Amino acid sequence: LRVTILVLIGILAFSSRLFSVLRFESVIHEFDPWFNYRTTIQLVENGFYDFLNWFDELSWYPLGRVVGGTVYPGIMVTAGLIHYVLNLLNFPIHIREICVFLAPLFSALTAVAAYLLTTELKDTSAGLLAAIFIGIAPGYISRSVAGSYDNEGIAIFLLVFTFYLWIKALKLGSAFYGILTAVFYFYMVSAWGGYVFITNLIPLHVFALILMGRFSTRIYISYSTFYVIGTLSSMQIPFVGFQPTFTSEHMAALGIFGLVQIMAFIELLKSHLSETHFKRLFVGIAIGFFFIGLAALVGLTFSGKVAPWTGRFYSLWDTGYAKKFIPIIASVSEHQPTAWPAFFFDLQLLIVVFPAGIFFCFRELRDEHIFVILYSVTASYFAGVMVRLMLTLTPIVCVASAIAFSYLLDLYLKEDIVDAARPPTSELLNAATESVEKESSKKKASSGDASNHDTNAPTTFHSTVKLAVLVPMCIILFIFTWHCTYVTSTAYSSPSIVLASTAQDGSMHIIDDFREAYYWLRQNTDEKAKVMAWWDYGYQITGMSNRTVIVDNNTWNNTHIATVGKSMSCTEEVSYPIMRKLDVDYVLVIFGGLIGYSGDDINKFLWMIRIGQGVYPTDISERDFFTPQGEYAVDARASKVMRSSLMYKLSYYRFTELYGPGRPGRDHVRGADIPATPIHLSTLDEVYSTENLIVRIYQIKKPDNLGRPLHAAARFGKKRPRPTRGKKAASASKNTRG
Amino acid sequence: MAKKQVSKSTSEVVESSGTTRTTTRTTTTTTTTTTPKLTTSNTDTTLSSILTTFEESYFSSTPQSIVLIDVYLAFVMLTGIIQFLYVVLAGTYPYNSFLAGFICSVGSFVLAVNLRIQAHPANRSTVSMSPERAFADFAFSSVLLFGFCINFVG
Numbered sequence: 001l002r003v004t005i006l007v008l009i010g011i012l013a014f015s016s017r018l019f020s021v022l023r024f025e026s027v028i029h030e031f032d033p034w035f036n037y038r039t040t041i042q043l044v045e046n047g048f049y050d051f052l053n054w055f056d057e058l059s060w061y062p063l064g065r066v067v068g069g070t071v072y073p074g075i076m077v078t079a080g081l082i083h084y085v086l087n088l089l090n091f092p093i094h095i096r097e098i099c100v101f102l103a104p105l106f107s108a109l110t111a112v113a114a115y116l117l118t119t120e121l122k123d124t125s126a127g128l129l130a131a132i133f134i135g136i137a138p139g140y141i142s143r144s145v146a147g148s149y150d151n152e153g154i155a156i157f158l159l160v161f162t163f164y165l166w167i168k169a170l171k172l173g174s175a176f177y178g179i180l181t182a183v184f185y186f187y188m189v190s191a192w193g194g195y196v197f198i199t200n201l202i203p204l205h206v207f208a209l210i211l212m213g214r215f216s217t218r219i220y221i222s223y224s225t226f227y228v229i230g231t232l233s234s235m236q237i238p239f240v241g242f243q244p245t246f247t248s249e250h251m252a253a254l255g256i257f258g259l260v261q262i263m264a265f266i267e268l269l270k271s272h273l274s275e276t277h278f279k280r281l282f283v284g285i286a287i288g289f290f291f292i293g294l295a296a297l298v299g300l301t302f303s304g305k306v307a308p309w310t311g312r313f314y315s316l317w318d319t320g321y322a323k324k325f326i327p328i329i330a331s332v333s334e335h336q337p338t339a340w341p342a343f344f345f346d347l348q349l350l351i352v353v354f355p356a357g358i359f360f361c362f363r364e365l366r367d368e369h370i371f372v373i374l375y376s377v378t379a380s381y382f383a384g385v386m387v388r389l390m391l392t393l394t395p396i397v398c399v400a401s402a403i404a405f406s407y408l409l410d411l412y413l414k415e416d417i418v419d420a421a422r423p424p425t426s427e428l429l430n431a432a433t434e435s436v437e438k439e440s441s442k443k444k445a446s447s448g449d450a451s452n453h454d455t456n457a458p459t460t461f462h463s464t465v466k467l468a469v470l471v472p473m474c475i476i477l478f479i480f481t482w483h484c485t486y487v488t489s490t491a492y493s494s495p496s497i498v499l500a501s502t503a504q505d506g507s508m509h510i511i512d513d514f515r516e517a518y519y520w521l522r523q524n525t526d527e528k529a530k531v532m533a534w535w536d537y538g539y540q541i542t543g544m545s546n547r548t549v550i551v552d553n554n555t556w557n558n559t560h561i562a563t564v565g566k567s568m569s570c571t572e573e574v575s576y577p578i579m580r581k582l583d584v585d586y587v588l589v590i591f592g593g594l595i596g597y598s599g600d601d602i603n604k605f606l607w608m609i610r611i612g613q614g615v616y617p618t619d620i621s622e623r624d625f626f627t628p629q630g631e632y633a634v635d636a637r638a639s640k641v642m643r644s645s646l647m648y649k650l651s652y653y654r655f656t657e658l659y660g661p662g663r664p665g666r667d668h669v670r671g672a673d674i675p676a677t678p679i680h681l682s683t684l685d686e687v688y689s690t691e692n693l694i695v696r697i698y699q700i701k702k703p704d705n706l707g708r709p710l711h712a713a714a715r716f717g718k719k720r721p722r723p724t725r726g727k728k729a730a731s732a733s734k735n736t737r738g
Numbered sequence: 739m740a741k742k743q744v745s746k747s748t749s750e751v752v753e754s755s756g757t758t759r760t761t762t763r764t765t766t767t768t769t770t771t772t773t774p775k776l777t778t779s780n781t782d783t784t785l786s787s788i789l790t791t792f793e794e795s796y797f798s799s800t801p802q803s804i805v806l807i808d809v810y811l812a813f814v815m816l817t818g819i820i821q822f823l824y825v826v827l828a829g830t831y832p833y834n835s836f837l838a839g840f841i842c843s844v845g846s847f848v849l850a851v852n853l854r855i856q857a858h859p860a861n862r863s864t865v866s867m868s869p870e871r872a873f874a875d876f877a878f879s880s881v882l883l884f885g886f887c888i889n890f891v892g
Binding site for chain 1: 788791792795796799833834837838841844845848849851852853855856860861864866867872875876878879882883886887889890
């Protein structure tokens with residue numbers, strides 16, 4: 001029965017992630033997955049060693065990127081391995097399908113891992129509840145729908161499974177499970193940068209156990225095995241390298257490793273020495289070593305031997321840090337603090353029951369419950385600071401609320417053993433076909449015998465009381481599944497490369513401008529052409545149009561991005577030399593003013609200015625782009641600098657002509673009327689604009705044959721002076737040429 | 739008798755340098771060379787009587803096989819210390835080679851301590867595992883450790 005339920009949960013978790021594939025098509029969705037997809041193709045076509053040593057010339061144009069050393073290869077290797085195995089079994093399938101369906105597959109495995117973890121914490125009935133919760137919780141679905149081929153898809157499975165193995169190792173005190181923990185930790189390190197969470201949470205757990213006086217040889221065995229093998233193996237990933245030995249993020253694990261050695265040594269002394277002798281030693285050794293270690297660590301950090309916190313992690317502590325000093329981190333929408341509705345939206349009733357689960361953990365405080373408590377406290381904090389980390393909170397919320405629910409069920413379904421067979425049938429009557437109901441009702445059979453040992457529970461209740469508790473509970477569980485399905489289907493299952501708009505009669509209209517433009521670039525430009533766009537679109541351009549880009553989503557070189565930001569926000573005369581120096585052939589901007597696509601480049605323009613200003617403070621000033629009243633306007637009130645900036649010109653070039661001559665154009669995103677004064681471009685030519693004007697591609701002009709500045713040349717062609725003033729005009733053009 | 743004395747001296751090294759090892763791990767620079775001296779001198783001068791009782795208790799209660807493990811531990815620790823001293827003297831140029839060798843020592847030490855804990859008859863009550871199983875775990879994890887080390891030496 002348990003296996004059947006788990007299989008059903010797996011199928012449910014898999015199938016509830018397929019909305020976008022069924023509704024649209026099986027494509028890779030967001031920005032980052034396009035890079036993962038491209039590297040996976042590289043891996044599949046050229047083999048593993050070529051992939052490890054791959055130097056990618058298509059991105060960061062003048063610099064290039066060493067992909068093997070700057071990427072977490074776990075997800076690509078996993079997909080490549082599955083592809084290889086399937087082809088070995090004569091089941092040929094394109095690598096794209098594997099990439100699309102990898103996340104649903106692994107979320108089914110996550111459900112199993114959550115089952116195992118919760119089973120360790122309580123019993124199998126709670127485990128099954130946790131499995132179903134994490135199978136459909138929207139907080140996790142948001143990052144693992146079919147087509148989002150991102151690191152998090154497999155990372156959450158590895159996170160939960162690593163924690164399961166850790167709990168298991170700690171309980172048994174077995175080196176074997178410690179090794180398995182380390183191996184899966186290694187896999188996790190290869191898959192996601194969030195492995196730092198594990199390296200800090202497990203030492204924190206051990207430290208808490210030591211402080212509570214629960215140190216035992218089991219802790220020594222499991223932790224030191226995990227630490228040694230885990231650290232050594234994590235250093236095999238080229239991107240991680242020697243970081244575990246000198247960055248602050250990893251120092252807690254090292255310190256706890258030292259502390260565990262001391263504790264074990266003290267235990268050994270204790271077994272051989274008498275009480276009085278021991279006490280005299282203890283103070284000298286333990287305290288002394290701990291503070292010497294701490295002082296050495298602090299000293300090393302300040303002297304620079306140990307690298308301080310990196311910006312991305314530091315901004316989790318000092319939440320104002322990123323905004324002040326590193327605008328590129330703050331510019332990503334996922335790095336914003338979370339609002340309350342988001343918690344409820346992502347974890348409906350789980351977020352309500354979550355504290356109750358923690359309470360139950362406190363009441364029955366075994367070693368592994370301390371882990372759950374620490375995990376939930378830290379993860380709650382991080383999820384409150386950053387939207388993106390809601391993902392690490394979701395597993396523990398599912399586990400804790402499963403524990404709470406399971407306590408409730410144990411209490412109210414507790415029957416005499418004779419009656420144990422009856423409630424499932426009565427439950428089946430009111431429980432509908434929904435699988436949660438089925439699962440919770442089936443669980444009664446298992447919880448019936450599981451709760452036998454729970455003898456301290458109050459006496460059995462009257463059957464009407466039971467019914468009064470159980471029926472509402474089934475109803476809210478039913479509502480939970482409904483909510484999850486609804487949220488998944490409406491909010492999280494839309495591919496960002498295809499925009500869908502619903503017409504008034506309910507029919508769906510699909511806007512496919514992105515791929516239209518990217519394929520135009522692929523088909524109609526030279527293979528060596530360089531495209532300059534804002535970094536958001538870097539991965540998609542290289543992935544879909546197979547052209548070289550200047551910057552992309554891997555924001556490893558802030559100065560380079562600032563250069564692109566500068567050339568976007570300066571006048572044509574300033575940015576043309578920059579673009580020439582970067583060898584740019586095409587400039588691509590996203591403009592949503594015609595159909596109201598709000599994520600366009602004018603709305604991101606302020607971040608371009610800020611990032612550009614951070615590096616070139618003399619050339620760009622954010623103040624200049626606002627009206628005297630301090631507004632960010634694009635209509636007639638727009639400041640002169642704004643109007644002459646390259647981005648403004650590229651976005652609104654010939655825009656008002658769509659509305660007829662002389663009439664102002666309507667920008668549907670900003671809700672502003674664009675004045676009808678024509679915009680002249682002297683250094684660029686419009687070469688392609690998509691159907692709904694979302695993507696506009698411009699080509700850089702070659703320098704003038706006669707050596708004139710391009711704006712002068714453009715004026716010469718356009719405004720021909722009247723024949724009567726011929727001499728004057730000729731001398732004027734001669735002057736500009738000189 | 740002579741044999742016993744050998745193991746006596748080595749076991750002392752084990753225990754006193756059990757602490758040295760931990761400090762070298764936590765700090766990993768030149769400052770560490772002074773810290774172990776400090777503490778060992780403390781224990782030696784003030785608590786020499788404790789040490790003697792410790793020795794007596796150790797040899798009366800420890801079985802032969804565990805003493806063998808302790809000798810191995812002492813040897814592993816010695817290799818680790820030598821490597822570390824060499825790095826202090828010569829600098830960390832092929833850093834991955836140093837790490838591979840040093841972590842290999844640390845890892846072997848830790849794994850052997852695991853085996854010692856699990857196989858010790860006194861721990862029979864707390865450890866739910868047969869010594870044979872403990873040895874199988876030890877062999878498995880050592881193979882894994884050496885595999886990673888050899889891959890990392892470069």
